[in-house]
Amino acid sequence: xxxxxxxxxxxxxxxxxxxxxxxxxxxxxxxxxxxxxxxxxxxxxxxxxxxxxxxxxxxxxxxxxxxxxxxxxxxxxxxxxxxxxxxxxxxxxxxxxxxxxxxxxxxxxxxxxxxxxxxxxxxxxxxxxxxxxxxxxxxxxxxxxxxxxxxxxxxxxxxxxxxxxxxxxxxxxxxxxxxxxxxxxxxxxxxxxxxxxxxxxxxxxxxxxxxxxxxxxxxxxxxxxxxxxxxxxxxxxxxxxxxxxxxxxxxxxxxxxxxxxxxxxxxxxxxxxxxxxxxxxxxxxxxxxxxxxxxxxxxxxxxxxxxxxxxxxxxxxxxxxxxxxxxxxxxxxxxxxxxxxxxxxxxxxxxxxxxxxxxxxxxxxxxxxxxxxxxxxxxxxxxxxxxxxxxxxxxxxxxxxxxxxxxxxxxxxxxxxxxxxxxxxxxxxxxxxxxxxxxxxxxxxxxxxxxxxxxxxxxxxxxxxxxxxxxxxxxxxxxxxxxxxxxxxxxxxxxxxxxxxxxxxxxxxxxxxxxxxxxxxxxxxxxxxxxxxxxxxxxxxxxxxxx
Amino acid sequence: xxxxxxxxxxxxxxxxxxxxxxxxxxxxxxxxxxxxxxxxxxxxxxxxxxxxxxxxxxxxxxxxxxxxxxxxxxxxxxxxxxxxxxxxxxxxxxxxxxxxxxxxxxxxxxxxxxxxxxxxxxxxxxxxxxxxxxxxxxxxxxxxxxxxxxxxxxxxxxxxxxxxxxxxxxxxxxxxxxxxxxxxxxxxxxxxxxxxxxxxxxxxxxxxxxxxxxxxxxxxxxxxxxxxxxxxxxxxxxxxxxxxxxxxxxxxxxxxxxxxxxxxxxxxxxxxxxxxxxxxxxxxxxxxxxxxxxxxxxxxxxxxxxxxxxxxxxxxxxxxxxxxxxxxxxxxxxxxxxxxxxxxxxxx
Numbered sequence: 001x002x003x004x005x006x007x008x009x010x011x012x013x014x015x016x017x018x019x020x021x022x023x024x025x026x027x028x029x030x031x032x033x034x035x036x037x038x039x040x041x042x043x044x045x046x047x048x049x050x051x052x053x054x055x056x057x058x059x060x061x062x063x064x065x066x067x068x069x070x071x072x073x074x075x076x077x078x079x080x081x082x083x084x085x086x087x088x089x090x091x092x093x094x095x096x097x098x099x100x101x102x103x104x105x106x107x108x109x110x111x112x113x114x115x116x117x118x119x120x121x122x123x124x125x126x127x128x129x130x131x132x133x134x135x136x137x138x139x140x141x142x143x144x145x146x147x148x149x150x151x152x153x154x155x156x157x158x159x160x161x162x163x164x165x166x167x168x169x170x171x172x173x174x175x176x177x178x179x180x181x182x183x184x185x186x187x188x189x190x191x192x193x194x195x196x197x198x199x200x201x202x203x204x205x206x207x208x209x210x211x212x213x214x215x216x217x218x219x220x221x222x223x224x225x226x227x228x229x230x231x232x233x234x235x236x237x238x239x240x241x242x243x244x245x246x247x248x249x250x251x252x253x254x255x256x257x258x259x260x261x262x263x264x265x266x267x268x269x270x271x272x273x274x275x276x277x278x279x280x281x282x283x284x285x286x287x288x289x290x291x292x293x294x295x296x297x298x299x300x301x302x303x304x305x306x307x308x309x310x311x312x313x314x315x316x317x318x319x320x321x322x323x324x325x326x327x328x329x330x331x332x333x334x335x336x337x338x339x340x341x342x343x344x345x346x347x348x349x350x351x352x353x354x355x356x357x358x359x360x361x362x363x364x365x366x367x368x369x370x371x372x373x374x375x376x377x378x379x380x381x382x383x384x385x386x387x388x389x390x391x392x393x394x395x396x397x398x399x400x401x402x403x404x405x406x407x408x409x410x411x412x413x414x415x416x417x418x419x420x421x422x423x424x425x426x427x428x429x430x431x432x433x434x435x436x437x438x439x440x441x442x443x444x445x446x447x448x449x450x451x452x453x454x455x456x457x458x459x460x461x462x463x464x465x466x467x468x469x470x471x472x473x474x475x476x477x478x479x480x481x482x483x484x485x486x487x488x489x490x491x492x493x494x495x496x497x498x499x500x501x502x503x504x505x506x507x508x509x510x511x512x513x514x515x516x517x518x519x520x521x522x523x524x525x526x527x528x529x530x531x532x533x534x535x536x537x538x539x540x541x542x543x544x545x546x547x
Numbered sequence: 548x549x550x551x552x553x554x555x556x557x558x559x560x561x562x563x564x565x566x567x568x569x570x571x572x573x574x575x576x577x578x579x580x581x582x583x584x585x586x587x588x589x590x591x592x593x594x595x596x597x598x599x600x601x602x603x604x605x606x607x608x609x610x611x612x613x614x615x616x617x618x619x620x621x622x623x624x625x626x627x628x629x630x631x632x633x634x635x636x637x638x639x640x641x642x643x644x645x646x647x648x649x650x651x652x653x654x655x656x657x658x659x660x661x662x663x664x665x666x667x668x669x670x671x672x673x674x675x676x677x678x679x680x681x682x683x684x685x686x687x688x689x690x691x692x693x694x695x696x697x698x699x700x701x702x703x704x705x706x707x708x709x710x711x712x713x714x715x716x717x718x719x720x721x722x723x724x725x726x727x728x729x730x731x732x733x734x735x736x737x738x739x740x741x742x743x744x745x746x747x748x749x750x751x752x753x754x755x756x757x758x759x760x761x762x763x764x765x766x767x768x769x770x771x772x773x774x775x776x777x778x779x780x781x782x783x784x785x786x787x788x789x790x791x792x793x794x795x796x797x798x799x800x801x802x803x804x805x806x807x808x809x810x811x812x813x814x815x816x817x818x819x820x821x822x823x824x825x826x827x828x829x830x831x832x833x834x835x836x837x838x839x840x841x842x843x844x845x846x847x848x849x850x851x852x853x854x855x856x857x858x859x860x861x862x863x864x865x866x867x868x869x870x871x872x873x874x875x876x877x878x879x880x881x882x883x884x885x886x887x888x889x890x891x892x893x894x895x
Contacts, residue, residue: 032620107757110758111758111761111762211718212755212758215894216715216717216718216752216753216890216894227717229616230612231613231616231718232883233619313790314789314790394616394617397620398621401621401624408621408626409578409626487608487609488608489608489617490580490581490609490614490626490627491606491607491608492604492606499583503583503584505757506583506584506756506757507788507846508760508767508777508778508781508788509784509787509788509789510785510788510789510790511790513761
């Protein structure tokens, strides 16, 4: 019984956060769509659902997300192994680097990808290949964005699996592959499923990539909801589509939790620093080489295009655009880059703190096997990832508009909306690790008289500290990239880097374009430094806490 | 103390640094809700504060369409006092929803009648105009000894095959403006055939202005299309932000017979917390001072007849004598089916 009360206490915070900043706004905007004048309009629902265009959009959304997920997993799983198990020069830098794409605004990536796969792009010059307006460009861009999701989620756990278990299997006569299949794979399965689900969710709700790289005919549900809400103000249609998206995402989440539920066994987690080793043998070298090649082609090349463009000025290569960034020409258009960086970092910091607090509490509450309600809550926390940002944004606008909660033009709304997307990451990263902590350790602590809090602090925290950092890195990166609902809300002018980039891109003139690229490069470097910093903060290995 | 925990204080410090000015919608502050392309010189804003005692707080969000829809959704309990940036393609939606409180701005006498689309009611005040026109890359045509096209008809001529890039009318405001221009030119029953001819002549459709202008247009980036739908002010912008040396002539030109006229309005939001301040701000938006600052800030034309244009505009810009126009009510009534029809004609 004490357990139940304990869990309820832990869940109260996340529940309140979720209800207030997600459920309530989304319900408000959906309600306004379904009951335009306080009257239910069931006819409208049927009308929208019967529209063949909607079926087409749904079908495209489903299959491109599936294809993107398969492609991303295929490209990134070897990478997860390489980063988890192999020690090679520059590993830490690369590990931080692969997360950079994840935070870049899609408008910038769109430009980079068009420079690669569009007409007159690199591929076109070399082999006369053009992929823009084809689904391949979309799939590749999705793999580019989500590579880090797989590497970090799966790799984070893989690094902590005890390699001696697999070695033991080998000693007992299992082939290398059999040992992997019987020992490592079952232990990894939940986190692979979690990563796959994340990628699927992200690509299912893909917006910018599809808009920029797809042909104007290709629309995901997310793009369609945006069009109906933000452009046509057809709230009834948007509400129905939102519900359709909810249903689809709900099904996904249910399937996921069903797969994962029985698979999380207690694992012997060890310090990741001891599991990495120098590459041995041909297989390792091939994997390492392959991973480096994938990173070079998929991640480095598009980013290199950006950097190259930021350096090419009217008279050859140079730092013209960077110098222009530093010059101020007054007016409210120009955003001093330092201010933009500062704004971005501070929003992201606040968002990370919120996400860690909410997500950490939720993960702690969900650790122990629990009733249906708790499992439901686990899935519920993922819903914001599957919800259109414009729905949440417009929901904020009509729901959080009265004192004491008139947050519409308050700066706190930005990190709150960003945290909404960050929380699921924190939970996803923390849960597999927390659940893998051997229950007997906690029991032992309890037997020795530790309170639940103290037991958590003494047993769980030391083991999950790394996961916490990974989670923080994700939450931070998500916020830096300015995903989220706040784009659709008018707010006081504290422009972040992505906003400043978008503004510059929206104006003619070579200097503006060059500065946009320079600022994107700055965003990239800022992100890289932040992530490197987090990598450096590797937890010490001792398990007692100096209070 | 273990190092891993230092991350929290670091983040905490950043959070504190984030301070940020919070609510404070007092009597001496007036809030302007606008779209993300709005800009004004700090000096001009400061002058307004000196003259009236009100400081201006600017809230920006999304593009003009998103902004108008936000205003409609928060009608009666608006996010600010004045809304700026609603254009003639969106005007009717906001007027039908009673988003604005009438205000007859001081100085309207200096604004020509043709811009006052809500004359007599004064729910909105015209502030600036801009034209959406086809831009061309002068060098490209000179190199090939080819006369640039001049009219909509020319664009469908096989001599200019595969040269034009336009934006998706469903997702981009210049794309929609260009479509409306062709509707004005060919009539509600004739534009579909025209677009069929354009499609047969290899027109390329991309999602937004950024891609069309920066990636596909040969006059700005490395694109291979010398004709793009953009603004009449794009050549001056290109020169101002083109580098150190000012050329004799802008490297890009405008086909002045293909222009659709956009007029941007401002209005006092119904339920404004600071109505007096809002009225003062509206008056200020059509004052000479603001009107003369505007061109080099937002690259739009002033509505006041007595406002002087900066040299960059007179030297590098082109005057659009007779732009195409479509009435706001007509746009409101047909926009969606026009865009749908356009989509099926052009994108198949």
